Amino acid sequence: MLSRSCFNLLNFDQYLYSVDRARIPRVMTFPGIISEFDEEGLEGNNSNVEVDNEYERRIIVANQLPVKAYRNSETKKWCFEWDRYALDTLILQLKDGFSPNVEIIYVGCLKAEVDPSEQDEVAQFLLDKFRCVPTFLPLDLINKFYHGFCKHYLWPLFHYMLPVTPSHGVRFDKSMWQAYVSANKIFADKVYEVINPDEDYVWIQDYHLMVLPTFLRRRYNRVKVGFFLHSPFPSSEIYRTLPVREAILRALLNCDLVGFQTFDYARHFLSCCSRMLGLDYQSKRGYIGLDYYGRTVTIKILPVGIHMGQLQNVMSLPDTGKKAKELKEKYEGKIVMLGIDDMDMFKGIGLKFLAMGRLLDESPVLRGKVVLVQITNPPRSKGSDVQEVQKEVNRIASEINKKYGKPGYKPIVCINGPVSTQDKIAHYAISECVVVNAVRDGMNLVPYEYTVSRQGSDNLDKALQLDGSAASRKSVIIVSEFVGCSPSLSGAIRVNPWNIDSVSEAMGLAVTMPDPEKELRHEKHYKYVSSHDVAYWARSFDQDLQRACAEHYHKRCWGIGFGLGFRVVALDPNFRKLSVEHIVSAYNRTNSRLILLDYDGTMMPEDKVNKAPGEEVISVLNGLCSDPKNVVFIVSGRGKDSLSQWLSPCPRLGLSAEHGYFTRWSKDSEWESRPIAADMDWKRVALPVMEHYTEATDGSSIEQKESALVWHHQEADPDFGAWQAKELLDHLESVLANEPVLVKRGQHIVEVKPQDISKGIVVESLIASMKSRGMPPDFVLCIGDDRSDEDMFESIASHVSNHFLLDKAEVFACTVGQKPSMAKYYLDDTVEVLKMLQGLSAATAAAPRQLPMLE
Numbered sequence: 001m002l003s004r005s006c007f008n009l010l011n012f013d014q015y016l017y018s019v020d021r022a023r024i025p026r027v028m029t030f031p032g033i034i035s036e037f038d039e040e041g042l043e044g045n046n047s048n049v050e051v052d053n054e055y056e057r058r059i060i061v062a063n064q065l066p067v068k069a070y071r072n073s074e075t076k077k078w079c080f081e082w083d084r085y086a087l088d089t090l091i092l093q094l095k096d097g098f099s100p101n102v103e104i105i106y107v108g109c110l111k112a113e114v115d116p117s118e119q120d121e122v123a124q125f126l127l128d129k130f131r132c133v134p135t136f137l138p139l140d141l142i143n144k145f146y147h148g149f150c151k152h153y154l155w156p157l158f159h160y161m162l163p164v165t166p167s168h169g170v171r172f173d174k175s176m177w178q179a180y181v182s183a184n185k186i187f188a189d190k191v192y193e194v195i196n197p198d199e200d201y202v203w204i205q206d207y208h209l210m211v212l213p214t215f216l217r218r219r220y221n222r223v224k225v226g227f228f229l230h231s232p233f234p235s236s237e238i239y240r241t242l243p244v245r246e247a248i249l250r251a252l253l254n255c256d257l258v259g260f261q262t263f264d265y266a267r268h269f270l271s272c273c274s275r276m277l278g279l280d281y282q283s284k285r286g287y288i289g290l291d292y293y294g295r296t297v298t299i300k301i302l303p304v305g306i307h308m309g310q311l312q313n314v315m316s317l318p319d320t321g322k323k324a325k326e327l328k329e330k331y332e333g334k335i336v337m338l339g340i341d342d343m344d345m346f347k348g349i350g351l352k353f354l355a356m357g358r359l360l361d362e363s364p365v366l367r368g369k370v371v372l373v374q375i376t377n378p379p380r381s382k383g384s385d386v387q388e389v390q391k392e393v394n395r396i397a398s399e400i401n402k403k404y405g406k407p408g409y410k411p412i413v414c415i416n417g418p419v420s421t422q423d424k425i426a427h428y429a430i431s432e433c434v435v436v437n438a439v440r441d442g443m444n445l446v447p448y449e450y451t452v453s454r455q456g457s458d459n460l461d462k463a464l465q466l467d468g469s470a471a472s473r474k475s476v477i478i479v480s481e482f483v484g485c486s487p488s489l490s491g492a493i494r495v496n497p498w499n500i501d502s503v504s505e506a507m508g509l510a511v512t513m514p515d516p517e518k519e520l521r522h523e524k525h526y527k528y529v530s531s532h533d534v535a536y537w538a539r540s541f542d543q544d545l546q547r548a549c550a551e552h553y554h555k556r557c558w559g560i561g562f563g564l565g566f567r568v569v570a571l572d573p574n575f576r577k578l579s580v581e582h583i584v585s586a587y588n589r590t591n592s593r594l595i596l597l598d599y600d601g602t603m604m605p606e607d608k609v610n611k612a613p614g615e616e617v618i619s620v621l622n623g624l625c626s627d628p629k630n631v632v633f634i635v636s637g638r639g640k641d642s643l644s645q646w647l648s649p650c651p652r653l654g655l656s657a658e659h660g661y662f663t664r665w666s667k668d669s670e671w672e673s674r675p676i677a678a679d680m681d682w683k684r685v686a687l688p689v690m691e692h693y694t695e696a697t698d699g700s701s702i703e704q705k706e707s708a709l710v711w712h713h714q715e716a717d718p719d720f721g722a723w724q725a726k727e728l729l730d731h732l733e734s735v736l737a738n739e740p741v742l743v744k745r746g747q748h749i750v751e752v753k754p755q756d757i758s759k760g761i762v763v764e765s766l767i768a769s770m771k772s773r774g775m776p777p778d779f780v781l782c783i784g785d786d787r788s789d790e791d792m793f794e795s796i797a798s799h800v801s802n803h804f805l806l807d808k809a810e811v812f813a814c815t816v817g818q819k820p821s822m823a824k825y826y827l828d829d830t831v832e833v834l835k836m837l838q839g840l841s842a843a844t845a846a847a848p849r850q851l852p853m854l855e
Helices: 090-097 114-128 138-160 174-194 212-219 245-254 264-275 310-314 316-330 349-362 382-406 421-428 445-457 458-464 500-512 515-531 534-548 578-587 615-625 640-646 683-696 716-737 759-772 787-801 832-848
Strands: 033-035 056-062 066-069 079-084 102-111 132-134 200-206 226-228 257-260 282-283 287-292 295-301 335-342 370-377 412-416 433-436 476-480 493-495 556-560 566-572 593-597 631-635 654-657 662-664 701-704 709-712 741-746 750-754 779-784 810-816 823-829
Touching: 056 090, 056 174, 066 114, 079 114, 090 102, 090 534, 102 174, 114 132, 132 174, 138 174, 174 212, 174 282, 174 683, 200 212, 200 534, 212 226, 212 245, 226 534, 257 264, 257 534, 264 282, 264 287, 264 295, 264 716, 287 349, 295 534, 310 421, 310 445, 316 458, 335 349, 335 421, 335 445, 335 500, 349 370, 349 382, 370 421, 382 412, 382 615, 382 640, 421 445, 433 445, 433 500, 433 631, 445 515, 476 500, 476 515, 493 500, 578 779, 578 810, 578 832, 593 759, 615 631, 615 832, 631 823, 640 654, 640 779, 683 701, 683 709, 683 716, 716 741, 716 750, 741 787, 759 779, 759 787, 787 810
Parallel strands: 033 079, 056 102, 056 200, 102 132, 200 226, 226 257, 257 295, 335 370, 335 433, 370 412, 433 476, 476 493, 593 631, 593 779, 631 654, 779 810, 810 823
Antiparallel strands: 066 079, 282 287, 287 295, 556 566, 654 662, 701 709, 709 750, 741 750
């Protein structure tokens, strides 16, 4: 299957919709390929890629396929088998979390370089026999995509390492970013070839494919997409240094479900969305949700588990017991601590060795007794940074062994991997303690594997001469607090890997801890690990993905935006965009019109510093007011003095200030205040509280109105401002519990106002006034963007349902921006509001003049 990686896929509009895209052939046989897979691993699979109505399908997309590929040394033909014990075998193991009627299709790179002339043949065979779809990337693209952008740029940055100097990490390179996007587009092409977008669920794995959701969502607006990040997600202070930060965030928000290992990683992601995209998130019945253009993106927090069955099968093998017995004899009389890590700058191997040296320095009694066995897996990428780490590790180990070693004893034993799963389990079984000392790590399953191995089996118990009782089940885990599995290991000794003394003390505690305490810690860990295995993780993620996609076909969807800024707008079928043609037609048919307009966020953009209206706004308002059939009001939470000053060029415009506390029908009329039973003594209680929070929150301010007090935090730090607003709300509700006031949160505000003041009451008052003057409205237009405007929409809806308006009345309640709302219509922004009002104003200018209906 010929790769199309030569395209520049950053500009993918033309390519995305090409109709001549080659597809995987459905029925083909190739006698030149042999396979060594076992049939058990393919149970439930069928050879036809078409959807069987009895089967559900999950498309698992990862950087690499869980398949080993090699050429037969004699026949020179390609051979394939499941790679059950590879580092990336997780995507193969997760199928245990699905029921037998769920078919799994894998999409990813093959761990071999296949000649283009053989790619079609290999792809068809892998699809038929393994349900795998290979993405063949040219070597130069792999180098830029994987080794360049992924491993040398994203991986360090996501682990909190910034390339502050050319010699300290790799800086952002646009060509590598383009390669990353191009590779993700090729993955998307492969998904297109096998997906049924109405039925199948797509589950994307890890940071290699973070922009893939945008390509899928662009092609199929209702595609069901989940993403799980196995690495850490950095804090916003680190992530914001990424030049393509918004493109990646928006791509992840094109998923339905985004999963993280820990709450910290999820919190960092949410903070980035809040700070860089201005998105708010909230907990919805235990689920964290982000509203993104009408779609709810669900956030899931669940660490990955291990495959219990696979470990237990290996533990039961005779060779495993034999290896464990040999290791026990080799380290007879020694206390073994174990470390298993990739050769990586973030694994903290050097810091671990320094802690071991400190332990021997300060505890002479342990010299000759304690051994740290360090198994090091090969690095997953190449570069000078890995070589430097290797040199440092070797140097520290050599110095400590030289200082404390003696014939028959080396305090640090280094084993260069890879080692077999049997060897790892044998080492786990004879180790009193495992040390995971990474300075930053996402998915690290070593503590889980160690716990299960220490639980033992009949085979291991016999080899190690254990009685098999609960008293023989004991283990100790030392884990860095910066590792993703740390929160789930409540019985572990958590350490700061940078604190050498702390890690050394933890090692000393681990080797001297009484056996009963080791047993209690082991029991606690084994209970968690055995019940939260990889099948539990996969099943839980899949259930939440189905829940997150349940509303797909209950909404109208369409795509907007270009390139990686593409997103889908999803709205309730009854919630539609206000058409200028439709409202102008209704406008022309009616004779008594009430037009209610919010000010901030409706007539004027929220982010504009100078809130005074421009000539265009004044012209539109005067045009509407010039029609004697119209009653036009600005209904705002702002004070009357500001509104009077800004809108003085509109003499016939009605104003309702402070949510209706003050009202005037025109510039020449007097302000009328709404009678309130209670006095304003509550201000003396609320104002000092607000002043306290203002002093403590940089960027916040207090607006004092005659009827209300408003605390603004729009200019404050987004997270701190929201946090302080919540605290202020609780504080004010407590101290004002016996006062006749309402304490409400709005968009970047906390407001205290009398109970019987709201924009909804303004609507009721104006409609009643027009009725009393013999001109009940047959046309009502109400536009607003804030929570306070929902009171107007609710009041209008109540008037319609209770028939308080004329049966023939044309009613248009319209919110600005797509959001859940009581309104039936929406416009995207203030620009569209102005254009729509200009359309009505033009209709007013074209209509013949009549006598004034209202003075």
